[in-house]
Amino acid sequence: MIIHVTYLSGYLAAIISSIIVSAILGLPLTPERPARHSWTPSAIFPTPVIALGLTAISIKLGVTGIYGADLGAVAGVLSAIMTAYFLEDIFPRPEDS
Known part of the structure; x- marks a missing residue:
């Protein structure tokens, strides 16, 4: 299975933007x-x-309307915000036994 270059650039933009925004947060x-x-x-x-x-x-x-690296950047920003502020509400910490 070959990944199209547009998709690959979107995935790379998602990784880079998520790391940068989460570090800023x-x-x-x-x-x-x-x-x-x-x-x-x-x-x-x-x-x-x-x-x-x-x-x-x-x-x-x-x-539609947003594609490739732009889509990845938006997903990266959303994931960083979600991880910084909402992750523990969605997945609570496990209790120690």
């Missing part, structure tokens, strides 16, 4: 140590993953 670049037990949202994870998902969903649904 004050999220740490990496999660706390040890990373496998950390529930701290960071600029590296889950922000770009959410941005890639939003971009892929938008492309699959056929969003």
